[in-house]
Amino acid sequence: MQLKDAARAVRENAYVPYSRFKVGAALMSPSGAIHVGCNVENVAYPEGTCAEAGAIAAMVAAGETEITEAYVIADSPHPVPPCGGCRQKLAEFAKGGVTVTLATTDGQEFVTTVADLLPGAFTSTHMDKA
Known part of the structure; x- marks a missing residue:
């Protein structure tokens, strides 16, 4: 419940004068710490920041580099999945089996994993020369 409450609270701080979305x-890290982020828009689209990217930046700034669970919430008719870029960002810091809960403000939830969000993810192993 901690992740849900944290995501719901930080959502209220989103800076969204253009989309109103x-x-x-x-995000939870192995230490049990919770790192939060909200979307921040900019009049010069697409220079804004997604909520997931903001939470990852907060986690790294706190000295942690692993996600053990994620929760994303938006006021939408259906749970909203992360954009493609944020799926790759999540895959950078989370193992494939890490749970990602996507939720709406009215209580709908869809539980998935990082691997299901980004099958065939590009990883550092693709850069290894055998």
Whole structure:
């Protein structure tokens, strides 16, 4: 419940004067710490920041580099999946089996994994020369 509450609370801080579409994200790291982020728009699209990217930046700034669980919430008719870029960002810091809960403000939830969000993810192993 901690991740849900944290994501819901940070969502209220989103800066969305253009889309009016607030998104909040909360990540848990192995230490049990919760790192949050909200979307931040910019009049010069696409220079804004997604909630997931903001939470990842907060986690790294706190000295952690692994996600053990993620929760993303938006005011939408259906749970909203992360954009393609954020799927890759999640895959950078989370193992494939890490749970990602996508939720709406009215209580709908869809539980998935990082691997299901980004099958065939590009990883550092693709850069290894055998």
